[in-house]
Amino acid sequence: MNRPTLTRVLVANRGEIACRVMRTAKAMGMTTVAVHSTIDRDARHSREADIRVDLGGSKASESYLNIDKIIAAALSSGAQAIHPGYGFLSENAGFARAIEQAGLIFLGPPASAIDAMGSKSAAKALMETAGVPLVPGYHGEAQDADTFRAAAERIGYPVLLKATAGGGGKGMKVVERESELAEALASAQREAQSSFGDSRMLVEKYVLQPRHVEIQVFADQHGHCLYLNERDCSIQRRHQKVVEEAPAPGLTPALRQAMGESAVRAAQAIGYVGAGTVEFLLDARGEFFFMEMNTRLQVEHPVTEAITGLDLVAWQIRVAQGEPLPLTQAQVPLNGHAIEVRLYAEDPDNEFLPATGTLALYRESNPGPGKRVDSGVAEGDSVSPFYDPMLGKLIAWGEDREQARLRLLSMLDEFAVGGVRTNLAFLRRIIGHPAFAKAELDTGFIPRHQAELLPPPTPLPEAFWQQAAQAWVRTQPDQGLWTSGNGLRLGLPAETVLHLRSRDQHQVVHALAATDGQGIRQGETVYVRWEGEVHGVSLFDPIAQADASHTTQGGLTAPMNGSIVRVMVQAGQSVEAGTALVVLEAMKMEHSIRAPAAGVVKGVTCQEGEMVSEGSVLVEME
Structure with a gap:
């Protein structure tokens, strides 16, 4: 029996997925409700919602993971349904049950299905019973x-x-x-x-050199289930997907059908409803092994939407209201090719540690056919240490894989982010790599090509500094004699000396009158693109810097803002090189601070549970 038509939906999430869900909900004529933590009060998803509710707190446990607060927010705002997005509570069976018990609609699968597949252990036991091959x-x-x-x-x-x-x-x-x-x-x-x-x-x-291929499944409340082709998500870093594409390169129609039908059987075995993904490891012989089932919408769902022309969030909303699937398996489209990359606030030159700060510059790719950007931030927003560091996703579609790849390259070239370190240049090197162009994909892609994808940091060349100087002069609000054309030069070309800084490098540049030099000025910083990366350039005062200089000799500092979750040493303790001293949690990941050399702990200046800022001394060594 069909449920009442939904008119108001709450999104129990943040960032780009909250913005993406609300975009479809608004297109369907629905009122959108956002929830946010205290520090997310002015976040983009909060700004774009019709109604927003403050959950309080900063940590996820105090806000986005607090079931009681989210249910109360839905009831007080008049929302009839809750969309969980992905992450946080999206695969929490208790959350699904609490929503149903409150008389609301969960825009996800039944709690029983989450119980069966939400636990990787339970899912593997179920698949073993069903005869699905397991690792x-x-x-x-x-x-x-x-x-x-x-x-x-x-x-x-x-x-x-x-x-x-x-x-x-x-x-x-x-x-x-x-x-x-x-x-x-x-x-x-x-x-x-x-x-x-x-x-x-x-x-x-741990299976070496496998491909990660997943099947998008969708089921309604009437017993119908189908698969919407597959995605290749093999290019990963620290087991987190970086690049996703659909369809999977080189997959034969017969193998696609075998994997798709296996995924549908898995979903039907647990009475699944809604959007889900069955993930497989695929080896070079064409054999596949069940990994897990994600009982939610995936981060990479846009590439499936691009090759099918479907809106999966709209399907979620309609299926939750009792509507049947609008297509049969034979009618599922597969048009062209799509590739997606995930843009993160992180530092590739420092082991991809999450980056925090303010997005002083944020310019997305130019819109156009086959180009899509799903983002959760805007220029001027802050990136905090409390949540996942993903800023957004760039998705390109083409009639074939090469057209999609070249279109994505152009999008990456047009994108500009400043004020916070990102993986933008790293993504550009992946998509531009000859091995990626040849679709030589497996989960070892990044380590295998690390020399090209992650070249060691090198000093910026003279050509960069000249370009930066030209951009600095060209973008000055009041350039005076630089543009008047009649300044006193005594027969010499117009020239000035600039002391410029970019991150930890600085240079004295003799700049001629600005005739070229492209850059974007934001206050006292000019952002210049060089070899795929955007560098912030500002004036450097060497005298003031010398007066203000200070060191933390012998001290190990926090590489980012975060929370101390474990202190593993004490004063007077002798340690070997590589010994873990402190464990710091930032953006839901743990990072160990290790001794760079053998020595003795002189003092510990942090304690478990304490919030620390980037650069704070944590342990003193001698």
């Missing part, structure tokens, strides 16, 4: 270190630890040898607890 591993109830050690020895190293309730690379660690297992397990459990409120883990054999 060897352990996914039982016992969670002690000895059990995992015995399982790892049985299946053989290297092994992969995974949070049973996880996703997005959170709570996931590769362990190469037995000596690393205990520390990796404890860290993964803490990450899982922080991100999902569930510390349970599983372990499986």
Whole structure:
């Protein structure tokens, strides 16, 4: 029986997915409700909603993971339904049940399906019973270190630890040898607890050089289920997807059908309803192994929308109201090719540590056919340490893969971000790499091509500084004699000396009158594009810098804003090079601060639970 037509929906999420869901809801004539933490009060998803509700707090546990607060926000705002987005509570069966008990509609699968597939361990047991091939591993109830050690020895190293309730690379660690297992397990459990409120883990054999191919499934309340082709998500960093594309290059129609039908059987076995994704490992022989099922909309769903012409969020809303699927399997389109990249606030030159700060510059790609940007930020917004560092996604469609690739390259060239470090240039190098152009894809793509994708930082060349100087002069609000054409020059070309800085580099430049030099000025900073990356350039006063200089000699500092989750040493303790001293949590991931050399801990200047700022001294060494 059809449910009443929905007129108001609350999105229990933030960032680009909240903006994306609200865009479709508004197009369907619905009123949108956003929830936000205290520090997200002026975030883009809050600004774009028709109604917004303050959940309070800063950490996810105080806001976006607080079920009672979200239900209360829905009831007080008059929302009839809740869309969970992805991450946070999207695969929490208790959340789905609480929504139903409150008389609201959950725009996701039944709680029973989340129970069955939301736990990786339960899903693997179910698939094993159904005869679906699995990667060897352990996914039982016992969670002690000895059990995992015995399982790892049985299946053989290297092994992969995974949070049973996880996703997005959170709570996931590769362990190469037995000596690393205990520390990796404890860290993964803490990450899982922080991100999902569930510390349970599983372990499986780490399959070398596989492809990660997933099937988008969709089911209605009338027993119909179909697959909307597949996506290749093999290019990953730290088990987090970086590039996704649809369809998967080189997949034969027969293999697509076999994987698709297997995914549909998995969904039907648990009475699935709505959008879901069944993920497989695909080896070079064409054999595939079940990994997990994500009972939600995926980050990479836009590439499926691009090749099918469908709006999956609209399908979610309609299916939740009892409407049948509008297509049969034979009618599912597959047109052209689409590629998506994820834009993150992170520092590729510093092991991809999350970056925080203010987006002093944020300019998206020019709109046009086959170009789409799903973002959750705007110029002037702040990037905090409390949440995932993804800023948005760039999606390009083409009649074939090469057209999509070239279109995405042009989008990356047009994009400009300043004030916060991003992976923009890194993405440009991936999409432009000859191996990617040839579709030589597997999960080892980034490590295999690391030399080209992550070249070591080098000093900016003289040509950059000349271009920066020209851009600085050209964009000055009041350029005076530079543009008057009649300044006193005594027979010499117009010239000035500029002391310029870009990050930790500075240069003295003798600049001629501005005849060229492209840049974007934001206050006292000019942003200049060089070799695919945008560099902020400002004036540098060497005398003032000398007066203000100070060092933290012998001190290990916080590489980013974050929270201290574990202090592992104490004053007077001797440590070896590489010893973990402090564990810092930022943007839902843990980062270990390690001793750069053997020495003695002189003092510890932080404590567990404390929020620290980037650059704060955490441990003093001698």
